[in-house]
Amino acid sequence: MTNANSRHHSSSPSKSVASRNHPTSRSPQRKSRHQSSTALGRFWRDNGLSLVLVSLFLLFLGAQTVSGWFDYNEELQEHQQPRIGLSEYLRSGAFGEAVFENWESEFLQMGLYVLLTTFLFQRGSAESNDPDGSDETESAPSDPEHAPLAARKGGLVSKIYSHSLSIAFAVLFALSFAGHALWGARAYNVEAAQHGESALSVWQYLETSQFWFESFQNWQSEFLAIFAIVVLSIWLREKGSPESKPVAAPHSKTGG
Numbered sequence: 001m002t003n004a005n006s007r008h009h010s011s012s013p014s015k016s017v018a019s020r021n022h023p024t025s026r027s028p029q030r031k032s033r034h035q036s037s038t039a040l041g042r043f044w045r046d047n048g049l050s051l052v053l054v055s056l057f058l059l060f061l062g063a064q065t066v067s068g069w070f071d072y073n074e075e076l077q078e079h080q081q082p083r084i085g086l087s088e089y090l091r092s093g094a095f096g097e098a099v100f101e102n103w104e105s106e107f108l109q110m111g112l113y114v115l116l117t118t119f120l121f122q123r124g125s126a127e128s129n130d131p132d133g134s135d136e137t138e139s140a141p142s143d144p145e146h147a148p149l150a151a152r153k154g155g156l157v158s159k160i161y162s163h164s165l166s167i168a169f170a171v172l173f174a175l176s177f178a179g180h181a182l183w184g185a186r187a188y189n190v191e192a193a194q195h196g197e198s199a200l201s202v203w204q205y206l207e208t209s210q211f212w213f214e215s216f217q218n219w220q221s222e223f224l225a226i227f228a229i230v231v232l233s234i235w236l237r238e239k240g241s242p243e244s245k246p247v248a249a250p251h252s253k254t255g256g
Contacts, residue, residue, distance in 0.1 A: 061099075065090070068098055079194055093190055096183025097214070104176035105218035111169030113226050123254050124234035126245045130254040181206055184214065 044051070065086075072094050073083040089095055121131040144152065150161035160167070185205035192199060205211055229243065235251055238244040242256050 064098070065095065068095060081194075093183045093185070093187030097180060097187045100176050100179035100183055101214045101218060104173060104180050104215065105222045107169050107173040107176055108219060109222035109226055111166055111173055114169060115166045121254070122230050122234070124251050125230045125254060126233035126243060126256045127230045128254055132254075180215070181211065184211055 069086055069089045072089055072092070076083055084092070117128060120128075122128040123131055148161065150157055150164075152158075153161075181202050185200060185202045188205055188208070188210065189199040200208070233244060236244075237247045237249075239247050245253055245256060
């Protein structure tokens, strides 16, 4: 019994040592997987809003494309014309016009909203600067070394950079407006040919009521949506959203 117990006890330490050493040999792999998982989680945490928004954009653009293709082919059949494939539809004026006329209105409303909020106010709104606050909303950076290079340059470069967001939206609006005009003229001329009418140039198409009807019907809805969030954020709350005031904040508080 004593020998058996001695053998039993003498073998336990070696097993214990082996059990301690075994995971250690795999720890670099586990560490690598953990670091990879942590990096992925950090990337998602830091960029989740953009990733979800661009995913929704691609999802709905794809849905618009497919449903628009079906609708366009139904129109062709009504005119006793052959159906077209998806690739041909993507090159058609109907598709380009539908896309750009919506982008045009989005960039217009966002650009004007950014610009208008620099000098107009709505007391109580989470979307507005405080009308009783300081006129100087910019403060010196706490860490100048990490400020954007353009901001540190000074002069004209810094001045342009200080308005770069509204400039970017203005450029995007101009490009979308041009896209709407170009593809819209193309779609208009296809329909005109079906009715035996003469084609129009892009400049002539810009003078048509159809072009401006397509633009205005989108513009009005965009500014209605902005008006809604500016005014509703005075009285309503969404806990955790930067677009809302804190739940317990008084209605008179201005700014998020």
